[in-house]
Amino acid sequence: MKNKSSLNDTKIIKLEELSWKHIGELDKDKTIFFLPISPLEEHGPHLPVGTDLLTIKDATTEAIKILNKERPELTFVMLPTVPVGYCKFNTDFPGSVSVSGNVVRDIVYSFGESFGRHGFKYLIICTYHMAIPHLKGIYSAMKKIESRYNMRTCEPWGPYFYNNEVEKREPKLGFDTTKEIHAGFRETSLMKYQYPYLVDESYKNLQSIYRSLNSPRVIGKTFKQLGLKDGYIGSPARADADYGRWFFSETVNVIVKSTIDLYEGKKPRELPKNIKKIMRVLFWQ
Numbered sequence: 035m036k037n038k039s040s041l042n043d044t045k046i047i048k049l050e051e052l053s054w055k056h057i058g059e060l061d062k063d064k065t066i067f068f069l070p071i072s073p074l075e076e077h078g079p080h081l082p083v084g085t086d087l088l089t090i091k092d093a094t095t096e097a098i099k100i101l102n103k104e105r106p107e108l109t110f111v112m113l114p115t116v117p118v119g120y121c122k123f124n125t126d127f128p129g130s131v132s133v134s135g136n137v138v139r140d141i142v143y144s145f146g147e148s149f150g151r152h153g154f155k156y157l158i159i160c161t162y163h164m165a166i167p168h169l170k171g172i173y174s175a176m177k178k179i180e181s182r183y184n185m186r187t188c189e190p191w192g193p194y195f196y197n198n199e200v201e202k203r204e205p206k207l208g209f210d211t212t213k214e215i216h217a218g219f220r221e222t223s224l225m226k227y228q229y230p231y232l233v234d235e236s237y238k239n240l241q242s243i244y245r246s247l248n249s250p251r252v253i254g255k256t257f258k259q260l261g262l263k264d265g266y267i268g269s270p271a272r273a274d275a276d277y278g279r280w281f282f283s284e285t286v287n288v289i290v291k292s293t294i295d296l297y298e299g300k301k302p303r304e305l306p307k308n309i310k311k312i313m314r315v316l317f318w319q
């Protein structure tokens with residue numbers, strides 16, 4: 035068995051590669067677990083169904099590499115990426131796998147519980163999928179983990195995303211990026227940067243399609259019922275790998291900063307009030 039510091043220097047520590055004995059020997063106060071979780075979900079005719087899953091897995095891995103360098107006194111443990119989430123509105127396309135918010139909650143809680151009952155203190159839940167029933171599952175689990183165990187948790191991307199930090203911070207582009215909702219300019223750019231060989235060249239010919247998902251009359255409808263027959267909302271043809279690089283590193287930085295803040299006892303950034311309100315009134319689906 036290598037000692038901890040040599041493991042930290044050379045590689046990401048993956049939970050599935052450790053024995054219970056090694057896990058038990060980790061310093062409970064200085065070990066931080068990362069749980070990447072996002073569903074398989076259609077992302078237009080040009081991107082893979084694992085777009086959110088691959089992005090969050092890679093961003094979490096990169097964040098841990100940075101944290102290993104910045105905080106060598108801490109141990110960062112990557113859990114296997116869980117291919118699960120709520121995306122019922124997309125299930126009229128093959129390849130979208132949706133579970134209920136209850137299932138998301140139970141899965142996330144079970145991970146937290148299994149570390150909390152052995153005295154571990156920190157769990158970061160990393161997701162790239164921003165559907166509110168999915169986030170409700172995650173936040174309900176976090177609350178339960180924190181109240182039953184002496185654990186601190188956070189979900190970095192939701193508060194950043196829903197406080198419109200992307201729009202505030204992104205490079206100026208000359209078009210309205212607030213309409214890029216799903217598998218459009220941003221996610222196509224991201225995949226062109228991280229996985230160019232997984233982006234179908236047809237993206238260049240896809241028409242821009244815009245649709246608000248906030249109006250009450252769209253609630254409960256699927257993408258096809260809303261006339262979104264190709265499964266994207268936005269302008270994939272504008273995709274740009276340089277923007278993808280910026281967007282990816284922004285995601286990594288948000289995970290790094292949230293992790294350090296959590297460890298230092300700072301209150302994690304919260305979801306905005308309107309999102310919390312929707313979560314409260316939302317029935318499980």
Ligand SMILES: [Zn+2]
Pocket residue numbers: 077085086162163216217221
């Ligand atoms: Zn996505």
